[in-house]
Amino acid sequence: MSVISIPTQGPSVEQVLAAYELARERYADLGVDTEQALSALAGISLSLHCWQGDDVAGFEAPDAGLGGGIAVTGNYPGKARSAEELRADLDMAYSLIPGNHRLNLHAIYAETDGRRVERDEVQPEHFSAWVEWARANGHGLDFNPTLFSHALAETGFTLSHRDSGIRQYWIGHCIACRSIGEHFGRELGTPSVTNIWIPDGSKDTPVDRAAPRRRLMDALDEIFAVPVDPQHNLDAVESKLFGLGSESYVVGSHEFYMGYAIRNGILVTLDSGHFHPTESIADKLSSVLMYVPNLALHISRGVRWDSDHVVTLTDETQAMVREVVTGGYLDRVHIGLDFFDGSINRIAAWVVGARNVLRAALVALLEPTDQLRRLEHEGDYSSRLALFEEAKGLPWQAVWDYFCLQHEVPVGMRFMDDIWRYEAQALAQRGS
Ligand code: RNT
Ligand code: ZN
Numbered sequence: 001m002s003v004i005s006i007p008t009q010g011p012s013v014e015q016v017l018a019a020y021e022l023a024r025e026r027y028a029d030l031g032v033d034t035e036q037a038l039s040a041l042a043g044i045s046l047s048l049h050c051w052q053g054d055d056v057a058g059f060e061a062p063d064a065g066l067g068g069g070i071a072v073t074g075n076y077p078g079k080a081r082s083a084e085e086l087r088a089d090l091d092m093a094y095s096l097i098p099g100n101h102r103l104n105l106h107a108i109y110a111e112t113d114g115r116r117v118e119r120d121e122v123q124p125e126h127f128s129a130w131v132e133w134a135r136a137n138g139h140g141l142d143f144n145p146t147l148f149s150h151a152l153a154e155t156g157f158t159l160s161h162r163d164s165g166i167r168q169y170w171i172g173h174c175i176a177c178r179s180i181g182e183h184f185g186r187e188l189g190t191p192s193v194t195n196i197w198i199p200d201g202s203k204d205t206p207v208d209r210a211a212p213r214r215r216l217m218d219a220l221d222e223i224f225a226v227p228v229d230p231q232h233n234l235d236a237v238e239s240k241l242f243g244l245g246s247e248s249y250v251v252g253s254h255e256f257y258m259g260y261a262i263r264n265g266i267l268v269t270l271d272s273g274h275f276h277p278t279e280s281i282a283d284k285l286s287s288v289l290m291y292v293p294n295l296a297l298h299i300s301r302g303v304r305w306d307s308d309h310v311v312t313l314t315d316e317t318q319a320m321v322r323e324v325v326t327g328g329y330l331d332r333v334h335i336g337l338d339f340f341d342g343s344i345n346r347i348a349a350w351v352v353g354a355r356n357v358l359r360a361a362l363v364a365l366l367e368p369t370d371q372l373r374r375l376e377h378e379g380d381y382s383s384r385l386a387l388f389e390e391a392k393g394l395p396w397q398a399v400w401d402y403f404c405l406q407h408e409v410p411v412g413m414r415f416m417d418d419i420w421r422y423e424a425q426a427l428a429q430r431g432s
Pocket of ligand 1 (some may be wrong): 051056070145197238240271298338
């Protein structure tokens with residue numbers, strides 16, 4: 001099935017060490033301590049989204065097909081068909097990403113032995129294999145109720161549906177999910193971020209924009225009225241600008257959730273695909289963090305629209321991650337990934353995306369921020385611009401290679417060798 005398996009080239013250990021030494025000196029001249037940057041980088045834990053591994057399918061029986069106005073394109077063979085396969089694929093991905101990272105689960109990844117379990121009846125026990133696996137591998141778990149891919153979500157409305165029975169069903173689901181998040185947090189000793197995203201909205205211009213928002217607010221109030229220990233579970237709400245089928249109106253807009261999160265002291269989730277294309281999330285962090293205790297990021301890459309492409313090392317990725325790092329927000333921002341590409345090897349998608357976020361973090365950690373701040377303080381904007389541009393060309397990749405070596409993951413593109421080997425051994429057996 002695999003197209004190529006020519007071993008990729010990469011630097012030798014000696015080359016990595018020699019390049020690192022030169023880079024270390026170069027950074028030291030600018031007052032930047034590479035060792036400090038490396039240990040800060042090792043402390044960053046990304047939440048990997050389980051849904052990249054199977055095109056947001058989940059294991060619910062019967063499978064309702066992907067709904068909610070999100071779409072995965074591509075039919076690359078070998079996607080995970082069971083929780084065991086998904087965990088094996090994740091193990092492979094984590095083994096190629098330096099550091100210790102989390103997993104972000106969705107409710108449709110419950111393991112119910114093929115039995116149909118209603119979403120409002122999902123229990124911690126349906127995730128016991130995930131918890132055991134997470135514990136054994138040192139992963140924290142985050143969670144999401146799934147308010148799409150379901151008959152009761154087909155009208156495009158869930159928590160804001162005008163039918164109170166349908167609303168109650170989804171309220172019940174979200175309440176069930178918050179206690180699963182709390183269970184994850186308690187079992188694993190690290191709080192779970194339980195993020196609510198709903199697809200609610202309409203294709204064409206609505207007459208009444210307020211009523212669904214009032215219903216959503218009341219539904220959220222009902223969900224959050226149930227006490228859940230914030231030591232173990234952190235509630236988050238994720239806004240959106242538009243979706244397929246909700247082009248004209250989205251109930252849970254940015255303003256809606258900003259207000260809601262501020263009033264209730266919960267987290268806001270900012271997804272990089274959920275804003276106008278020229279709007280920068282980087283600039284939002286310091287504003288939002290004035291008013292909410294913590295926030296979550298869904299780092300994604302929209303190409304022309306909210307297309308959920310694999311994260312690359314774009315200016316936008318760098319600017320966003322830089323703001324988290326140099327703003328001193330690492331302990332207040334939960335960094336997660338959210339993209340789904342079914343057109344390439346799905347493990348490569350995870351690994352490339354996650355490594356890029358970490359590389360962006362390293363670039364930020366190596367920035368001569370003190371000097372830049374001084375220049376800004378002195379009003380020397382010419383030198384500030386010059387130093388910003390100079391910093392882009394500094395040898396951060398040598399430090400990254402050294403970081404990979406330290407953490408015993410492949411240096412450079414050699415991780416693709418492992419992925420091709422895994423594709424030939426494991427993925428090929430799955431058929432297409
Ligand atoms: C959809 C949101 C949401 C989903 C996941 C699967 O636009 O970004 O976060 O991608 O819940
Ligand atoms: Zn998202």
